[in-house]
Amino acid sequence: MKTPSSSLSSSQTIALETRDSDADRLMSPSAARNRAPIAELLAGILPENAQVLEIGSGTGEHAVAACQARADIRWQPSDPDAQSRRSQAAWASEADGRISAPLALDLREADWFADAGAPDALVCINVIHISPWIVTEHLAAGAAALLPAGAPVYLYGPYQEGDATAPSNLEFDRSLKTRNPDWGVRALADVVAVFDRAGFVLESRTGMPTNNLSLVFRKREAS
Numbered sequence: 001m002k003t004p005s006s007s008l009s010s011s012q013t014i015a016l017e018t019r020d021s022d023a024d025r026l027m028s029p030s031a032a033r034n035r036a037p038i039a040e041l042l043a044g045i046l047p048e049n050a051q052v053l054e055i056g057s058g059t060g061e062h063a064v065a066a067c068q069a070r071a072d073i074r075w076q077p078s079d080p081d082a083q084s085r086r087s088q089a090a091w092a093s094e095a096d097g098r099i100s101a102p103l104a105l106d107l108r109e110a111d112w113f114a115d116a117g118a119p120d121a122l123v124c125i126n127v128i129h130i131s132p133w134i135v136t137e138h139l140a141a142g143a144a145a146l147l148p149a150g151a152p153v154y155l156y157g158p159y160q161e162g163d164a165t166a167p168s169n170l171e172f173d174r175s176l177k178t179r180n181p182d183w184g185v186r187a188l189a190d191v192v193a194v195f196d197r198a199g200f201v202l203e204s205r206t207g208m209p210t211n212n213l214s215l216v217f218r219k220r221e222a223s
Ligand SMILES: C[S@@+](CC[C@H](N)C(=O)[O-])C[C@H]1O[C@@H](n2cnc3c(N)ncnc32)[C@H](O)[C@@H]1O
Pocket: 014, 015, 016, 017, 028, 030, 031, 055, 056, 057, 058, 059, 062, 079, 080, 081, 084, 105, 106, 107, 108, 124, 125, 126, 127, 130, 131, 135
């Protein structure tokens, strides 16, 4: 069954990708394509026995793939969208009790991280282009507040890189902005600058399928 591509949270629209469903379990065609390469990359960077906090977990399929790739980690999914949280809870049984009950985290709120536990790593996949820029700023600030020095933040999605930007990402940017002028494919340099100001260094930039990037930031030691 196809589900709508957006739902309402508070008084504003929250963007969701196209999804199929089997009872509460939602299945995202994009997650079906990217979850294996993402899980493989995450498996190489997450600390041993990491407690991972994911922002905007969507269907919950990335949590399952990452936990299946790394038997030592535990995963905290989250999403402002209630239907997505139900799907995350329904998928959690695939990971031997290592996926917690989802949190209702909305990064439009400055204090979103107040009850987000004590993670060792943060993961955010395909969220920052389809939410207002303040979400990226709050993501970096919350990561700085929550994570210990040396901890990773993993971002996945499309980016603009000046003249090197893929035409498909420029077109995607235009279509996002017609849906909501506050959305858009972010400039990699702007994202790096926000994380730099929050105390993170960009450790790696990895090309992924269909002109997406995996970015790994590390929290610097306090100076
Ligand atoms: C395109 S979907 C990606 C879902 C999932 N991460 C994936 O890659 O399959 C965007 C997700 O971002 C979430 N989202 C949108 N606005 C958000 C916000 N303000 N704070 C946290 N998550 C948000 C949506 O609810 C949705 O689950």
